[in-house]
Amino acid sequence: MRTVLAAIFGALALAACAGADDAPGESEDEIARRTRRYVDVSAEAPMTGVPRDKILRALVKIDRVARESRDPLRRALAAETLARIEGGDVLLGSIQAARGIDRWHMCKDEKAKACDGPPPASDDRAWTGDAALARTLEEDLAGYQWGNRIYFTISSATDVNELAATLVHEVNHVANRSECSYYRAIDAHVVEPDRAYVEEHRAFLAECLFGDEAATVASCSRYAASRVDEYGFDAKLSRVLPGGSNDPAKLAELVVAAEPNGDAPFGRLVPRKRDWPRSFGACR
Ligand SMILES: [Zn+2]
DSSP states (O other), X not given: OEEOOOOOOSOOOOOOOOOSOSSTTXXXXXXXXXXXXXXXXXXXXXXXXXXXXXXXXXXXXXXHHHHHOSOHHHHHHHHHHHHHHHTTSSEEEEGGGOOHHHHHHHHHHTTOGGGOSOOOOTTOOOOOOOHHHHHHHHHHOSEEEETTEEEEXXXXXXXXXXXXXXXXXXXXXXXXXTHHHHXXXXXXXXXXXXXXXXXXXXXXXXXXXXXXXXXXXXXHHHHHHHHHHTTTOOOOGGGTSGGGOOOHHHHHHHHHHTTTTSOOTTOOSSOOGGGOOSOOSSOO
16 A cells, blocks of 8 residues: 655754763664664565664654653554564565565556556565566655555655654554555455545554644544545545544544444554454455
């Protein structure tokens, strides 16, 4: 599923402050990053340099929210997102290094020629496509999620706080296997608009509640609705919400009301291990 990363304006000035720590030459920032971890999708071509550094900084940010927020839901979102990433339940990688079924789905979303015809197996990790696809992905795609794999194109312009919020958004998709509800015909990428709306609204709700200490369910529901509108789904919530409601705020209320133990017909907000999908094979 395509990730729409907001346009990134300006460069984030990161002060490299040398703290009065015990390891001479190592700043507090560096120590914080060194203690964070993630598992790369690609053992052959893992992220290095700037992309790896930005991911680690984003994890530091998520850890800080998990420890310091005054809001229990915000702390849970941060702590469980971090735990799924650091525990390897979710894998992170670069779009350039993506292979196999994930790259094929990226190709399908880009409507590129290389993926005309039937898909490779759901566990294929070798399919590469052609040079035209490589160019298209490099120019066009900022992020992608399929199964438990999340891919990014990260540059020196990438804002670390925005990346942290995007990780919360994408891990929410993984926890709910969004790609399995998103499409009416998965191999042709024909979107099911009502369910796709629900999947995106919930992921943006999670991202928003994580991103701002002052956020409320109501303000984040408005944020989520405006972001999902950018996708242009021809959705009608009345076809899925109880009582024929068309109000996205109702959807947000139901998603939050299901935390932490209630029935969750519209999916889980917090990506807890106990609710985690048993496998990430073909959708059924
Ligand atoms: Zn999304």
